Amino acid sequence: MIDFSAKIVAWLRERSFFQAAQKTLVMLMPIAVLGSYFQLLFDLVFSPNGLIYNIFGLDKILIDHLWYAGSFVTRGMVQITFGVFGVYAAYFMARYTAQIYHRDSTMSGLAAVLVILFCSYASSSGRDNRMPFTTGLLQVDGVFIALIVGYCVGQVFHLLGRQCLSVKSENTAGIRHRAWISMLPMAVSLMLGIVFGVIIYELQLKTLNSASFNELISRVQTTNNLAEVMLLSVVITLLSWLGIGYPLRSISGTINNAYTAENLTYALHHGNSWNVPYKFLGSSLINSYGAMGGASIVLAIIVVILLRRKNREIETLALFSLLPAAFSSTLGFAIGMPLILNPLFILPEVLLPLINMLLAAGAISLHILPVCVYPILKGTPGILIPFFGTNGDWVALIFPIILFILDVCLLLPVIKIGEKIERQLNLEQEGAINAQK
Structure with a gap:
C-alpha cells in the first residue's frame, strides 16, 4: 500500500505545475519563516488582545513609544513578507515553469509580476482610490492565484519563447538580445493579464480575499x-x-x-x-x-x-x-x-x-x-x-x-x-x- 501510494504521489509531483509550485514555495521559505516570527511577535506582544500582552499587562509595563515602535516594526515586516507574498510567488513560479522548458526564466518572472500587479490594481479600482492595489491577490492567504498566474505566464513563454541556454557570464549585448527575443511572449502575457484585469474591473469581481x-x-x-x-x-x-x-x-x-x-x-x-x-x-x-x-x-x-x-x-x-x-x-x-x-x-x-x-x-x-x-x-x-x-x-x-x-x-x-x-x-x-x- 505504501509503495502504491508513493508511486501516485511521485507521479503527481513530476507534473510541471507541481514541480514549479514546490520549487517556488521552497525558495520562498526564508521569507515565510521570517514572516511567521514577526507575526508571532505581533500577535503575542504588540496586539491588545494578544496572549503575552494580557498575561503580563504590557500596557502598564511598556512605555507607549516602545510599544508603538514594536507594533510598527512587526506589522511592517508582516506586510512586506506575507502582505505581498503573491508578487514573490508569481515571479518564481513563472521562472521555474520557464526553466522546465528551457525558456528565459528571468523575463518570464518579470512578466508574471506585471500581470499579478495589474490584476491586483484592477481588483481595487472603483473601491478605494487611495489604495492602488488590493491586498487580496497579493497576500499569502491567496497564494494559489499567484501560482496560477506565474504558471500561465511560464506556459506562454514555453509556447512562444525561444530556447534559452544558461551561461556563466553574460555581457550587455547578450542581455539585450535575450530581452528582445522575449518581447513576444512578454507582450502576449501582458495582453492576457490586461484582458483578465478588465474582466475583474468591469464585473467588479471579488477576487481571492x-x-x-x-x-x-x-x-x-x-x-x-x-x-x-x-x-x-x-x-x-x-x-x-x-x-x-x-x-x-x-x-x-x-x-x-x-x-x-x-x-x-x-x-x-x-x-x-x-x-x-x-x-x-x-x-x-x-x-x-x-x-x-x-x-x-x-x-x-x-x-x-x-x-x-x-x-x-x-x-x-x-x-x-x-x-x-x-x-x-x-x-x-x-x-x-x-x-x-x-x-x-x-x-x-x-x-x-x-x-x-x-x-x-x-x-x-x-x-x-x-x-x-x-x-x-x-x-x-x-x-x-x-x-x-x-x-x-x-x-x-x-x-x-x-x-x-x-x-x-x-x-x-x-x-x-x-x-x-x-x-x-x-x-x-x-x-x-x-x-x-
Whole structure:
C-alpha cells in the first residue's frame, strides 16, 4: 500500500505545475519563516488582545513609544513578507515553469509580476482610490492565484519563447538580445493579464480575499448541524491545502454572533458550558479541535520530523518553525516544507481534522467534554485553545493532547511515504548524472 501510494504521489509531483509550485514555495521559505516570527511577535506582544500582552499587562509595563515602535516594526515586516507574498510567488513560479522548458526564466518572472500587479490594481479600482492595489491577490492567504498566474505566464513563454541556454557570464549585448527575443511572449502575457484585469474591473469581481468567502465563513460560524460542519471542514481544509487560507484564518479568532453570544450567556449564567444551546457550532468545533487554531497538523508533522531525524535540512526547518507553530503561526513551515499544494499531504490535511472533530463531538455528546464558548486571546497555543475556551476545564486540556498524539501516529506512514519518494528521486538524479558522465 505504501509503495502504491508513493508511486501516485511521485507521479503527481513530476507534473510541471507541481514541480514549479514546490520549487517556488521552497525558495520562498526564508521569507515565510521570517514572516511567521514577526507575526508571532505581533500577535503575542504588540496586539491588545494578544496572549503575552494580557498575561503580563504590557500596557502598564511598556512605555507607549516602545510599544508603538514594536507594533510598527512587526506589522511592517508582516506586510512586506506575507502582505505581498503573491508578487514573490508569481515571479518564481513563472521562472521555474520557464526553466522546465528551457525558456528565459528571468523575463518570464518579470512578466508574471506585471500581470499579478495589474490584476491586483484592477481588483481595487472603483473601491478605494487611495489604495492602488488590493491586498487580496497579493497576500499569502491567496497564494494559489499567484501560482496560477506565474504558471500561465511560464506556459506562454514555453509556447512562444525561444530556447534559452544558461551561461556563466553574460555581457550587455547578450542581455539585450535575450530581452528582445522575449518581447513576444512578454507582450502576449501582458495582453492576457490586461484582458483578465478588465474582466475583474468591469464585473467588479471579488477576487481571492476574505470577502470572497463571506457566505462560506458565515455558514461555518452559524451552523450547529454536525454533518454540515464536517462537510464545510472538508471545503475549508482543502482550500487551505490549495493555498487559499482566508476561510480557515477567519474562524481562528474569537467569533462574535448571536449563536456564540447565546452560548456565552448560558455559560456565564450557569457557571459552565456543558449544556449550552449550540454544542456543535462550526467555528468552535473546527478551530478548537479540527485545526486547533490552524496548528494541529503542522505541529504534528514537525514533531514527527524531529522524532525521525531523517533529513538534516528539513529537521532544521522544523526546529526553526517549532516556536511559531506552537503559537499557531504556521505559515513559515507550511510554505517551507512545503505543505501547500503538496500531493503527499492532501489527505492528512483533510481527514485528520475530520477525525479530531468527530471524536470531540462524540465526547461532547457523551458529556465527557464541555463546549468551547469563551473568547480566546491571539497567539494562544493550538492545543490550549479548548482549555481556555472552556474556562480551564482539565478534560479539555487532556483531550486535545490525546488527539495530537493520535495525529502524530497517523502521520507517521505519510512521512515514510515522503521519505521513500525522496530516496527514489535522489537515486534517479544520481543515475542521470552518472549517465551524463
